[in-house]
Amino acid sequence: MSAKGKGARRVAIWAGKFFLANVFALVVLSIVGSWYYYGGQNFEAPIANETLDRPEPNSYVSRCVEGRGFARLDANGYNNAFYRERGWDLADVDALLQGSSYLESFQTSENETFVYRLNEAFENGPETLKFYSCGRSSHTFVTSTARYEDALKLFKPKKYAMIECFAVPSVADVEKSLNNDLKNFSGLPTKTKRILKWFRFLPWLHLKYFEGCVKPRLTAQKPAPQDATPEEKKASWTKLARKIRATSDKYGVTPIIFFHIAFGLNQDGTVFPRYDVEELAAFRAVCESEGIVFVDATQRMRREYEENNVWGYGFGNAELVSGHFNPDGHRILAEVLAETIRELDAKEKAKQ
Amino acid sequence: MIFNSLAFAAFILVVGCVLAIFNAKPFLQPERAATAARLRHGVLLVASYVFCGWFDWRFCLALAATTAVVYFCALGVARGKRSKLWLRLGVVLPLVALAVFKYFNFFVSSVASALSLDVEALGTLKIILPIGISFYVFQAISYVVDVNRGKVEASSDFVKVALYLAFFPRLVSGPIVKAAYFFPQLEEKRNVGLKNLEIGVQIFALGLFKKIVVADRLGAFVDTVYATPNAFHGAVVTLAVVTYALQLYFDFSGYSDMAVGVAKGLGYDLPRNFNLPYLSRNPSELWKRWHISLSSWLMEYLYIPLGGNRKGKLRAHANLATTMLLGGLWHGAGWTYVVWGAMHGAALCVHKAFKDWRGKREPAANPSAVSKAFGAVATLAAIFGTFVWMTLSLIPFRAPTFGDAWDIFTRMFVWDDGIYRLYIWTPIYATFLLVASVVAYVVYRKRCAAASPEELEKLRKTGVDAFYPLLDLTKLSHLTLFTTFIYLLFGFAYFGDSAFVYAQF
Known part of the structure; x- marks a missing residue:
């Protein structure tokens, strides 16, 4: 064989080895990925427009990138471990919770979420209440309110409809919500779903792509300054609040908006709000004037820090004091919401 | 354009390809060697x-x-x-x-x-x-x-x-x-060549791992605690101080490895900048293992011209202190760096005085088991003490002002209440460093056992030697190991603030 031929043969053998090495590496990555970052991807279209998308029903989620999260999703694709443990019927819902990844809660164990704790708190009470979460990553207040009626129609809660909010909506946001100007995810083709199931590193790689390439771009895009006047904002919020109220009345539920966001920390250890306090107060006033119960969980979070040094956000393996709820955050929010519901129940009983 | 960026990946690819042209036959002829070298x-x-x-x-x-x-x-x-x-x-x-x-x-x-x-x-x-x-x-x-x-x-x-x-x-x-x-x-x-590339890529990957997997993740924790030390429990602040020592080592040695790897890929050698510094038994050894190129520069072009130890003990101490003071100032235009340099100058002076007082001791020919055990414990204590000193000295190095440094320092010892959240990556990466050091020690002992008396003397002078765990990428098993390492490197990479600590100096 000529020198050229020998060289080509060597290159071909090395390329073969390189291919095999990659296959083996991907197998290892898939095994590690099954535990480190798996599940909760946008596999499915929503059942009836209640959310924009949802994870695969009855699948599992395991994540260690922020906290340690494990959940086995229900037949609808949402994180409701208490329903599974008690064998409750998914159609039997007293209080429906809509919201984002804070509510989806893939950062803690499935039995540490605030929805689980709420169920626990009301399981043996004078009146049993069943709380069902259709929380989904990236579903902000705008998405939840846009899909409010669809969610009520589907899950038919008997008493309460609770919507998570972590940013006061802008006029543009409200328009988006009122016009329901949001596209549903149509679901992944079966083949793609199969590939994602077999090659479990793919969601992990996607996460890295998102963190490394997409997130920096999104962070760099500063939101345009809001030029709406306080009156315009108030008018816009009023429209939204009236719609929520009207929909709630139609389905016979009490609407509750619960607001939360992590405080910022000053160098001396004191906290500062990372939101416009006056704007929040104005938004709250509008909601309450329209008969919507407004729960501001931030103050309770602040008190827990100032009195007990407990911080409800962040994890020891990710951002320390920002990010999603940690188990303490879930506990605090569950306590705040439980108190609110007990007060509402007491008022209702007093009326009767 | 930092090493761990896509822009640099594209840049080095272009430079490598252009340089590879000079491996073509016309440039290899002896009469064209000088022209080719000039072009390269x-x-x-x-x-x-x-x-x-x-x-x-x-x-x-x-x-x-x-x-x-x-x-x-x-x-x-x-x-x-x-x-x-x-x-x-x-x-x-x-x-x-x-x-x-x-x-x-x-x-x-x-x-x-x-x-x-x-x-x-x-x-x-x-x-x-x-x-x-x-x-x-x-x-x-x-x-x-x-x-x-x-x-x-x-x-x-x-x-x-x-x-x-x-x-x-x-x-x-x-x-x-x-x-x-x-x-x-x-x-x-x-010039660029396959063998150089094989080595360079591995050294670069090791440096990249130290930087984007270890240092950047540790840095996220350190930044949070140093920004708001009074919000955290003393234990968390102490952990952040220790974490910074690890972050700085992984960040700077990671950068140095990447530099060595890139240079190697292009066909050039750069000297090693770190040699397991946290295994040092005293401040003087620390500075022979930490940022070696700077400490040897300071020794050769500052300490010795100042008179070194040729002009009496007092002058030698003054020279040491001056050298470290200026070395501290070299790191940054701030009094906190000067204090950091002064702390190391003081430590070197104390160690020198101790050595002078104790005199040179010859090791016993046949040490008993008790004295061997005592020696091992003393060595471990010395390593621990040197690490603690380095860690404490890094408080003013990292803190923006003396006030901030003082906040951190008092918080560590007052042990006030605050947010209590332990950062799990610190023990994980500390263990990783410990295991790597033990492996280096075992390899060093093996080398010692196989060395001739002259080589043995040389090895003893160097102490435990850091080395690059190079693989033979023509073997399937090695290639598999390396490919898996690369995939895991990106899987566990931290994408956040990724500036190199020493780039600011």
């Missing part, structure tokens, strides 16, 4: 200036001006006529550039604060620090001084001198290379 050096020089100008094109001007100064000064020194004047110019002018860019505003604000004057009234300069100036100014000085000492010949080839100062793998944060080490490599036929 030219390509590398252009690439280095592109790399430098990527940060800010004006940085190239500072680099070019420093190059021109040392080129002519070195030739002036070599000519012999008025060599002292040329030597002084060659040392002073780069230092003036460094002083203006790095220290002018610092001194103005220090004077203003001491005399309670308005800083603006005294006048400050609105300038940015040229990238890598602290490093290439030291290289420039060492070149002129070495020409004067006769250790290296002054080069009349401007491209060589320019490449020596601008060589992009080491431009941003070193290692500081001496001309006597680098010039001979330019005389040899060095």
Whole structure:
């Protein structure tokens, strides 16, 4: 064989080895990925427009990138471990919770979420209440309110409809919500779903792509300054609040908006709000004037820090004091919401 | 353009491909060797200036001006006529550039604060620090001084001198290379090649792992706690202080590895900058293992010219303290760096005094089991003590002001209540470092066992030796291991703030 031929043969053998090495590496990555970052991807279209998308029903989620999260999703694709443990019927819902990844809660164990704790708190009470979460990553207040009626129609809660909010909506946001100007995810083709199931590193790689390439771009895009006047904002919020109220009345539920966001920390250890306090107060006033119960969980979070040094956000393996709820955050929010519901129940009983 | 960026990946690919052209047959003929070498050096020089100008094109001007100064000064020194004047110019002018860019505003604000004057009234300069100036100014000085000492010949080839100062793998944060080490490599036929690439890629990957998987993740925790120390429990603050020691090591040694890897891939060698520094048993050993290129520069071009230990014990201590004080100031224009340098100067003086007091002890010929055990415990205690000292000294190094450093320091010892959240990556990466050190120790013992008496003596002087765990990428098992490592490296990478700590110096 000529020198050229020998060289080509060597290159071909090395390329073969390189291919095999990659296959083996991907197998290892898939095994590690099954535990480190798996599940909760946008596999499915929503059942009836209640959310924009949802994870695969009855699948599992395991994540260690922020906290340690494990959940086995229900037949609808949402994180409701208490329903599974008690064998409750998914159609039997007293209080429906809509919201984002804070509510989806893939950062803690499935039995540490605030929805689980709420169920626990009301399981043996004078009146049993069943709380069902259709929380989904990236579903902000705008998405939840846009899909409010669809969610009520589907899950038919008997008493309460609770919507998570972590940013006061802008006029543009409200328009988006009122016009329901949001596209549903149509679901992944079966083949793609199969590939994602077999090659479990793919969601992990996607996460890295998102963190490394997409997130920096999104962070760099500063939101345009809001030029709406306080009156315009108030008018816009009023429209939204009236719609929520009207929909709630139609389905016979009490609407509750619960607001939360992590405080910022000053160098001396004191906290500062990372939101416009006056704007929040104005938004709250509008909601309450329209008969919507407004729960501001931030103050309770602040008190827990100032009195007990407990911080409800962040994890020891990710951002320390920002990010999603940690188990303490879930506990605090569950306590705040439980108190609110007990007060509402007491008022209702007093009326009767 | 930092090493761990896509821009650098594209840049190095282009540079590598261009240099690979010189491996083609026409350039390998002996009569064309000189032309090929000149072209290779030219390509590398252009690439280095592109790399430098990527940060800010004006940085190239500072680099070019420093190059021109040392080129002519070195030739002036070599000519012999008025060599002292040329030597002084060659040392002073780069230092003036460094002083203006790095220290002018610092001194103005220090004077203003001491005399309670308005800083603006005294006048400050609105300038940015040229990238890598602290490093290439030291290289420039060492070149002129070495020409004067006769250790290296002054080069009349401007491209060589320019490449020596601008060589992009080491431009941003070193290692500081001496001309006597680098010039001979330019005389040899060095270029990109498969074997060099195989080694370079592995060393680079190791550095990348240290940087984007370990250092950046640890840095996220350190940044949070140092920004708001009073919000955290004393245990968390203490953990952050220890974590910073780990972060700094992984960050800077990671950078150095990447620099060594890139240079190796291009066919050049750079010296190692770290040798398991946290295994040091005393401050003096620490400085032989930590930022080796800087500490050896300070020793050769500052401590020894000041008189070293040739002028009595008191003077030797004063020289040590001065060297470390200036070494601290070199790191940054701030009093916190000066304090850091002073702390290390003091530690070196104490250690030197202790050594002088104890005298030289010969190890026992046949030590008993008890004395062996005692020796091992004493060594571990010494390693732990040195690490604790280094860690504590890094508090003023990391804190922006003395007030912040004091907050951290008191918080560590007062043990006040606060948010109690332990960062799990610190013990994980500390264990990783410990395991790597143990492996290095085992390999060192094996080498000792197989060494001849002369080699053994040499090995004992170096102490435990760090090494690159290089694989043979022609073997399937090794290739599989390396590919898996690369995939996991990206899987566990931290994408957040990723500036190199030492790039700011």
